[in-house]
Amino acid sequence: MKKRTVTVALALSLAVLVGGAAIAAMKRIPIHDIKVGFIYIGPVGDGGYTYMHDQGRTYMHEHNPDLPKSVIVENVPEGPDAARVTETLVRRGANVIFGNSFGYMDFMLDVANRYPEVYFMHCSGYKTAPNMGTYFGRMYQPRYLSGMVAGAMTKSNVLGYVAAQPIPEVIRGINAFTLGARSVNPKVTVKVIWLFSWFDPGKEKEAAKALIDAGADVIGMHADSGAAPQACEEAGAYVIGYNNDMSQFAPTKHLTAPIWNWGAVYDYTVKQVSEGVWQPDQIWWGLKENMVGLAPFNEAVPKSLIETVESRKKAIIAGEWDVFWGPIWDQKGELKVKDNEKMTDGEMLGMDWFVEGVEASIPK
Template sequence: MTKYSLALRFKTLMSSLLLASSMAVAGSASADEPLKIGFAHVSPIGDAGWTYQHDLGRKAIEEKFGDKIQVKYIESVPEGAEAERVIRDLASSGNKLIFGTSFGFMNPMVKVAKAFPETYFEHATGYKTEANLGNYNARFYEGRYLSGIIAGSMTKSNTLGYVAAFPIPEVVMGINAYIRGAQSVNPKAEVKVVWVNAWFDPGREREATVALIDQGADIITHHTDSTAVVSAAEEKGKYSIGYNSDMSKYGPKYQLTAVTHHWEQFYIDQVQQVLDKTWKPTSIWGGVKEGMIGLSPLNPAVPKEVADKVEQAKADMIAGKLHPFAGPVVDQDGKERVAAGSNISDEDLSKMDYYVKGIQGKLPK
């Protein structure tokens, strides 16, 4: 063997060793890299409301996991094509766990999940899953029923106002649960609904609130994201029931309570599962019992006997003794939807497309 051959073999051996060493270092660095997490939100975070509550979940995982994770969030993402672009960008930027927090993100997330099979996706309020896409939701209707007890007890006009976003099952079941809670203590109570066809539009939400008050509603609630309803009711001297988060700073005198959402533990659990490499797609639907739904502190204007009724209903709900849609459930046309002695199924809840007795007007199709 020539000196040239020996030198060449030595050079090749050293190159191989250096390559192996660099790969080992790279592998070690990769193992130490933080888990990149992305959030796509339909509205601004603000200081109250739907997106604000999800952002509390973001803060909870940052506090829990520290430098093990790196989080990016994008606010005010329109539903539809723009949502797909944003979610795809989050995935292509290396985020390995992506949360989309609006119903209208569902189909875009399904499409992007198929294109990025090594990334984990979680969609809020939807129903579709893939091998790498799960969904999560809260039983908002349970909180609606409880707040309905307060509204039904305290209304003087027997007309309750409801500002609603879109006529999808999530919103419809909340309206229906609200009047059922109200009528459990006041059979004369009725609900008027104004649809604003937006999740976040403070101007239209305010206009809808004023319109409902002009139509005789003396307690207003909403299934929209901003604080405009509570603020407008406060200005008009009418009681309100907030939604998503405690909005009492916008209604210090007249907010009676708020139906609150709590996502922190869910987000912590999902991040932990990804870090532990145990994540699997699931469909989670948690309510009062699981701590995902609650009520904010009651206004002192709420009488003790009313507060006691709410607490008893909450305890019965947790114990499985009370379901907001326990039969008989009759729609506004008199058709029985749930028979006496039975509860509505989750499948039927997820497809709810009718108003129950006590709702004025027709449900938009």
């Protein structure tokens, strides 16, 4: 769904050049004439990924009261159906369309090329056109901060991680989580179970249970439902949620969660279109832009730990430090990022290795 490959760095450069060449062709649309369509990979009621996108849609309307009611299409699988749904939205009058899954990319691009007067925004992809941009967030930043909480709260020094797909986006999150945990507790190790799925509540719950059985007393996650937090609540293990505040699924065991504010992009985009200044940018915003953040802390989290986390958060926002600044070693003991050096965006977007402390392999 949100897959990124090692071709991203080159694709980003090419897309920016191509996109910047013809933006003059896009016309301003008054806010009261903008008709927005959303294509969702899952159900709004998933309690996670799609739910937060829809919260972002609500945020967009709250901040643009003259914007007409938007249209959503849920449960659209990655593949040809994405093209069909996108085309249908255009024919129904949508002139700004958002697609929230990586696998929509080529299909949206095809439709965008056929409707140059319509604005398209694709979540997590790397291909652009004069009328199609991309958007995503630096989720690795709050992943690191949540890892600090997990590393300080564990008693067994074993953390678990319910992981969706073995792709750079997820690998980057696991690494950030591990680096954060080991920054406060160098003894921590992280075990990973792959789901090979983005949304499968049954698998998510069983994976969490298996990790707890393997000794993990704090579980992190990159999955779209609240099933893993439910399993942790039932088993008495702490959990770091994802996408939104998942304390509703684990009232006593939810420590915090890296969360999305998709509304920041949705609001920004319709304003850019209405002002006639939209460009096919490749948005990758972080804590500074309020695209990502942390859910409230469980009352069990010590105040001193919260202060430490907030201090590190301020450093990231100020640009004084970021997660993948060296020195960083991989799980084989090889120095991957030297002291006083930092990974480029391209390197982060194509990440295909685990940091020291992760006890798992990356499937081919």
